[in-house]
Amino acid sequence: MLALASCHAASRACSKISARVGVRGRLLRCSSNSAAAPAQAPIEAAARTSGGSPPEYLLRVYQWAYLNPANVPFLDHHLVVNAILWGNADRLMDSAVAEFAPGMRVLQAAAVYGNFSERLARQLGEAGQLTVIDVADIQVQRTREKLAPYPWACVKQGDLSETALEPVEGVCCFFLLHEMPSEVQRRVVQNLLSAVAPGGHVVFVDYHRPHPLHPLRPIMSGVFRHLEPFAESLLDTSIRDLAGDAGDGFTWSHETSFGGLYQKVVARKR
Ligand SMILES: C[S@@+](CC[C@H](N)C(=O)[O-])C[C@H]1O[C@@H](n2cnc3c(N)ncnc32)[C@H](O)[C@@H]1O
Numbered sequence: 001m002l003a004l005a006s007c008h009a010a011s012r013a014c015s016k017i018s019a020r021v022g023v024r025g026r027l028l029r030c031s032s033n034s035a036a037a038p039a040q041a042p043i044e045a046a047a048r049t050s051g052g053s054p055p056e057y058l059l060r061v062y063q064w065a066y067l068n069p070a071n072v073p074f075l076d077h078h079l080v081v082n083a084i085l086w087g088n089a090d091r092l093m094d095s096a097v098a099e100f101a102p103g104m105r106v107l108q109a110a111a112v113y114g115n116f117s118e119r120l121a122r123q124l125g126e127a128g129q130l131t132v133i134d135v136a137d138i139q140v141q142r143t144r145e146k147l148a149p150y151p152w153a154c155v156k157q158g159d160l161s162e163t164a165l166e167p168v169e170g171v172c173c174f175f176l177l178h179e180m181p182s183e184v185q186r187r188v189v190q191n192l193l194s195a196v197a198p199g200g201h202v203v204f205v206d207y208h209r210p211h212p213l214h215p216l217r218p219i220m221s222g223v224f225r226h227l228e229p230f231a232e233s234l235l236d237t238s239i240r241d242l243a244g245d246a247g248d249g250f251t252w253s254h255e256t257s258f259g260g261l262y263q264k265v266v267a268r269k270r
Contacts, residue, residue, distance in 0.1 A: 054135050055159060057181050061229060066136055076142060078114035086216065088258055091120055092205055094265055095257075099171045099203045103127040107159050107232070109173040109192055111139035116174060121150035131168070133158045161187040165195035171202040177239070178207045178231040185230075189239060190246040193267060201250075201268040208256050208263035209235040216261065239265045 029109040053059070054067060064071055074080075082089035093116050100106050102125040108117060113132040121130050130153035132143050140157045147153040158178075171192045174192050177185045194199050207224075210217050240252045250267040257264070 012199040055161075055178075055184070057230070058135065062179060066139060069138060072138055075260045076113045081112070081114040081116075084103040085252070086258065086261075088116065088262065091257070092262060092264075096172055096174055096203055096205045097123045099201070099266060100124060100128075100172065104169045105129040106163065106170040106172060106193070107195055108132040109188070110134045110172060110176045111136075111155075112144065112174050115146070117143055117146055117153070118150070120172060121147055121153040124152065126152050128152055130154070131156060131239050133160055133163060133165075135159045136210065160191060163191070165191065166208045167200075168195050169197060169200040171195055171200075173202065173204045173206075175206055177204065177242075178228060178234045181230050182233040182237065182242075185234060185237075186242045186244065189242040190225040190244065193243055193246045193250065193269075196267075196269045198269050201266055203261075204233060204267075206239075206263060206265075207231055208260055211259045214259040214261060216259075220261065230260075239263075240267075243267070 032138050042220070058066065064074065066077060078089065085092060093114075097116075097119050100120065100123055105128065105209070106120065106122055106124055108120055108130060111117070111132060117130070117132055124130050130147070132147070132153070132155045134140050134143065134155070135158065137157065138157050143155045147155060161180075165240065173188075173192055178186065180188060190205075196202055207220075207228075210220065214220075223237075238254075240247055240254075247267060250269050253266045253268075256262065
């Protein structure tokens with residue numbers, strides 16, 4: 001099934017379906033966040049999903065963090081994100097958001113706890129367009145609530161490893177890849193690259209292997225071992241390598257911060 005869900009940043013609900021092709025899957029739901037939105041060209045995001053349930057790895061490893069309605073309201077705070085990122089949340093978020101200019105049409109790959117989506121929406125401004133795609137219902141709903149004051153933003157449900165995406169000028173992937181098995185990382189990276197129009201770019205911010213003498217290295221090794229079982233595979237592979245041939249048409253830049261624990265990778269489509 002190929003379904004095109006139109007995201008209208010206007011008084012029309014952006015759940016309008018503009019096209020359907022195929023036999024499997026379901027339509028993406030997308031709501032405009034305000035009735036007072038300016039009339040703008042819609043973001044058209046095509047989506048192909050395989051069904052209603054979250055991916056196996058999310059259910060098995062991250063159910064407690066992203067799917068459990070009892071836990072999510074406690075975890076979804078900037079203070080929590082900042083604690084997890086050792087006080088670096090603002091720096092990392094600012095650095096990612098600054099890669100996008102006002103007026104751009106941007107896809108945010110998955111929900112992020114705290115105020116990341118609001119920051120990105122404010123950066124793009126009302127002349128811009130932000131689409132967030134997340135696979136989990138509860139995350140979609142919460143992000144819609146956060147973005148309600150920004151009518152140029154909308155949130156859709158979809159699996160980024162298989163959702164067919166319409167072209168955008170920018171993609172922001174903030175701490176998503178380390179939470180996926182390596183094969184899914186590969187599919188997501190390649191899919192996000194496929195969404196970028198010529199001249200556009202994809203920004204990945206995620207964990208990186210810290211310097212051997214980093215004082216937090218033993219603690220982070222424990223965290224990765226017990227809570228983030230897919231992170232090690234990301235530390236062992238460059239995001240450029242995950243892209244495979246799909247990365248050939250891009251110019252790649254890479255920087256690390258905080259003793260190498262974090263990386264920002266930017267892939268610019270030539
Ligand atoms: C962005 S990542 C982690 C971000 C960061 N750790 C934080 O503070 O929120 C978490 C989100 O990724 C979503 N997610 C995981 N796999 C996905 C997939 N294949 N497609 C779309 N969203 C996915 C989860 O539902 C969850 O909301």
